[in-house]
Amino acid sequence: MPKESHSPVRTCLGCMRRDAQSAMLRVVLSNGHAVLDAEKKLPGRGGYLHASADCVRRFVGSKVRQFKSLRSGIDKEQRMRIAETIRTRLDRETSLE
Numbered sequence: 422m423p424k425e426s427h428s429p430v431r432t433c434l435g436c437m438r439r440d441a442q443s444a445m446l447r448v449v450l451s452n453g454h455a456v457l458d459a460e461k462k463l464p465g466r467g468g469y470l471h472a473s474a475d476c477v478r479r480f481v482g483s484k485v486r487q488f489k490s491l492r493s494g495i496d497k498e499q500r501m502r503i504a505e506t507i508r509t510r511l512d513r514e515t516s517l518e
Contacts, residue, residue, distance in 0.1 A: 455491075
């Protein structure tokens with residue numbers, strides 16, 4: 422009987438839908454600041470976000486005081502900085518196609 426491979430599932434910080442971890446970008450708290458972890462290798466608590474304009478918009482506008490996965494809040498300024506990083510990355514990937 423073949424063994425089924427397990428794919429980790431995470432909840433998006435924007436839309437709150439569950440999806441495969443590989444389909445999302447990781448946000449991590451590093452020295453009290455939220456940063457995008459493109460390589461998914463930085464130490465610390467991480468949260469996940471779909472790389473879509475809608476999820477990024479929802480993440481920035483969220484009224485959540487504390488993200489459960491991060492066990493911390495992220496202020497609006499940090500969310501906007503992460504959103505801009507994601508948008509830049511998406512624009513770069515789109516232009517390469």
